[in-house]
Amino acid sequence: MSRIYARIAGIGHYVPPARLTNHDLERIVETSDQWITERSGIKERRIASIDENTSDLGYKSALKALEDAGMKAEDIDFIVSATNTPDMIFPATGCLEAAKLGLKAPCFDVQAGCPGVIYALEVARAFIESGIYRNVLVITSEVLSRFVNWKDRTTCVLFGDGAASYVLTASSEPGFIGSCLSGDGSLGDLLKFPAGGVREPASEYTVKNHRHAVFMQGREVFRYAVSYMAKASLKALERSGLSPQDIDWVVPHQANKRIIDATMDKLGLPHEKAYVNIDKYGNTSVATIGIALSEMKEKGLLKRGQNVLIVSFGAGFTWGAIVFRY
Ligand code: UT7
Numbered sequence: 001m002s003r004i005y006a007r008i009a010g011i012g013h014y015v016p017p018a019r020l021t022n023h024d025l026e027r028i029v030e031t032s033d034q035w036i037t038e039r040s041g042i043k044e045r046r047i048a049s050i051d052e053n054t055s056d057l058g059y060k061s062a063l064k065a066l067e068d069a070g071m072k073a074e075d076i077d078f079i080v081s082a083t084n085t086p087d088m089i090f091p092a093t094g095c096l097e098a099a100k101l102g103l104k105a106p107c108f109d110v111q112a113g114c115p116g117v118i119y120a121l122e123v124a125r126a127f128i129e130s131g132i133y134r135n136v137l138v139i140t141s142e143v144l145s146r147f148v149n150w151k152d153r154t155t156c157v158l159f160g161d162g163a164a165s166y167v168l169t170a171s172s173e174p175g176f177i178g179s180c181l182s183g184d185g186s187l188g189d190l191l192k193f194p195a196g197g198v199r200e201p202a203s204e205y206t207v208k209n210h211r212h213a214v215f216m217q218g219r220e221v222f223r224y225a226v227s228y229m230a231k232a233s234l235k236a237l238e239r240s241g242l243s244p245q246d247i248d249w250v251v252p253h254q255a256n257k258r259i260i261d262a263t264m265d266k267l268g269l270p271h272e273k274a275y276v277n278i279d280k281y282g283n284t285s286v287a288t289i290g291i292a293l294s295e296m297k298e299k300g301l302l303k304r305g306q307n308v309l310i311v312s313f314g315a316g317f318t319w320g321a322i323v324f325r326y
Pocket of ligand 1: 222
């Protein structure tokens with residue numbers, strides 16, 4: 001029997017229309033367009049409206065991915081949803097998205113920092129390659145704007161809201177060809193959302209002290225991100241039997257333009273081979289890679305048969321990379 005591969009049959013993204021520019025932020029915190037642009041590459045980000053939740057963004061992107069795949073919701077066997085900003089602690093956002101799609105199917109959330117997208121795609125791949133499911137919907141969605149401290153200039157300028165979805169299907173043609181997942185939980189304190197869980201349940205103290213918000217030691221995170229994004233990429237390439245030069249596009253997590261450039265340098269690839277759209281959306285965590293891929297497809301940059309490397313790093317720490325033939 002020939003090998004079963006997981007292949008991307010459809011992809012789509014949704015970002016809320018409201019834009020928050022660096023100049024808008026200059027009126028909220030002590031910052032400048034120049035600092036944000038030079039240190040991160042971000043010019044603006046999208047902000048969900050008050051009645052839009054993570055599952056709404058995810059649902060809208062899922063409809064687009066289904067359309068791109070030429071499928072209906074009932075064709076989907078399994079939903080894997082990646083998010084760090086769930087609508088609620090439970091039920092899982094994946095279940096809420098399934099309900100919006102009118103789909104009664106197995107559904108759950110993967111929570112693994114920004115690389116939750118790589119982890120979710122790997123879960124989907126494993127179920128497809130094992131022959132258990134044929135069509136898997138991977139939804140990546142975040143509403144980070146409700147999880148930042150808008151008085152903390154070191155974090156609030158970085159994040160944005162958005163979603164992207166992938167329909168993965170079983171195929172005799174590759175497909176996902178190599179991957180690498182890794183993590184180091186001992187470094188978790190460098191990037192965290194401290195309160196609202198069992199350790200620090202919501203209280204007057206946690207609210208007053210902005211404990212319900214992203215906390216990050218940026219410089220440290222930056223250092224690890226550069227090192228592990230490159231390492232994961234090289235490992236995934238090795239497992240694919242490909243070299244960096246065989247890759248048509250690197251689509252990296254969009255946390256910082258300088259991290260992307262440093263990763264490309266470590267891979268020995270020109271910066272132009274990385275698709276970068278951080279200027280328009282900021283860091284949308286799990287959604288950055290899918291928004292980029294979907295945008296590339298719309299622009300005609302992503303073509304069937306191309307070799308693509310996706311790679312991410314984030315809270316956990318977790319990191320990972322996948323090489324696929326589109
Ligand atoms: O997606 C998950 C993974 N996340 C990441 O990978 C993010 C990794 N980290 C980064 O991208 C960068 O560390 C940041 C963009 C967050 C910060 O850039 P940096 O070059 O590492 O700046 P820094 O934290 O070392 O701060 C430099 C200076 C500080 O002032 P002093 O101490 O030198 O006087 C900060 O207080 O810049 C100051 N600063 C700001 N100034 C204007 C920090 N934030 C701002 C701001 N506007 N928004």
